[in-house]
Amino acid sequence: MNTKKLNASPARPRSNGLLRFARSAAIFLRGFIEHPAMVASVVPSSQATIDAMLAKVDWDHCKLFVEYGPGVGTFTTRILDCLPPDGRLLAIDTNPRFVDFLRKTIDDPRFEAVLGSAADVESFVRASGHAHADYVISGLPFSSLPPQVADEIVAATYAVLRDGGAFMTYQFRPTARDLTQAHFQQVDTGLALFNVPPCVLAWGWKREPLSAREAAE
Numbered sequence: 001m002n003t004k005k006l007n008a009s010p011a012r013p014r015s016n017g018l019l020r021f022a023r024s025a026a027i028f029l030r031g032f033i034e035h036p037a038m039v040a041s042v043v044p045s046s047q048a049t050i051d052a053m054l055a056k057v058d059w060d061h062c063k064l065f066v067e068y069g070p071g072v073g074t075f076t077t078r079i080l081d082c083l084p085p086d087g088r089l090l091a092i093d094t095n096p097r098f099v100d101f102l103r104k105t106i107d108d109p110r111f112e113a114v115l116g117s118a119a120d121v122e123s124f125v126r127a128s129g130h131a132h133a134d135y136v137i138s139g140l141p142f143s144s145l146p147p148q149v150a151d152e153i154v155a156a157t158y159a160v161l162r163d164g165g166a167f168m169t170y171q172f173r174p175t176a177r178d179l180t181q182a183h184f185q186q187v188d189t190g191l192a193l194f195n196v197p198p199c200v201l202a203w204g205w206k207r208e209p210l211s212a213r214e215a216a217e
């Protein structure tokens with residue numbers, strides 16, 4: 001893991017740590033009670049899961065990081081701690097309560113939270129002034145989504161990534177990993193045991209097939 005980057009330029013939450021933790025726990029629980037299928041968990045991801053997922057990111061080559069389903073920002077603040085000063089983090093969530101909480105509590109010019117579906121990632125990335133994303137991380141409950149929507153999200157993610165970029169997922173069920181394996185040429189997998197409940201991890205690496213001319217060279 002790149003510990004130098006993990007300790008660099010911490011994101012500045014607007015409220016103090018304990019207060020933010022208490023507020024975020026209450027908002028996350030309320031989000032679950034209101035939309036159990038979309039939030040799909042009463043407890044945010046563990047520190048061990050966050051460390052394992054982010055350990056494969058090459059932060060020196062990250063201009064745009066996209067996060068699907070940030071919730072109350074469990075991964076978000078850690079990503080901002082690692083992101084270079086000229087990097088950007090675009091977080092997309094369908095829950096207005098979560099988006100509002102992130103906008104009010106994270107004070108960082110590199111960060112933007114948008115209300116909408118991950119299915120529209122390509123237009124959100126273009127609207128943010130970028131052609132591609134370097135990394136996309138997903139906390140989406142893929143097994144609760146209609147299968148066609150889940151497949152469209154992974155296809156749109158493949159399209160929006162640069163060559164060499166990665167789609168990273170953590171989910172209690174293997175649905176996200178299986179969808180990643182259906183769309184990406186190279187997939188690394190793992191298991192986070194120190195999570196409630198344990199979850200399946202996957203990193204899908206985009207490798208554009210060589211053109212006929214490149215292959216002949």
Ligand SMILES: C[S@@+](CC[C@H](N)C(=O)[O-])C[C@H]1O[C@@H](n2cnc3c(N)ncnc32)[C@H](O)[C@@H]1O
Pocket residue numbers: 038039040041043044045068069070071072073074075092093094095098116117118119139140141
């Ligand atoms: C299990 S929570 C993950 C929260 C957080 N990332 C974590 O690890 O603790 C799932 C999140 O996905 C969001 N979500 C569900 N469907 C979505 C979609 N189609 N597009 C974007 N966000 C979505 C929910 O609102 C919720 O914030």
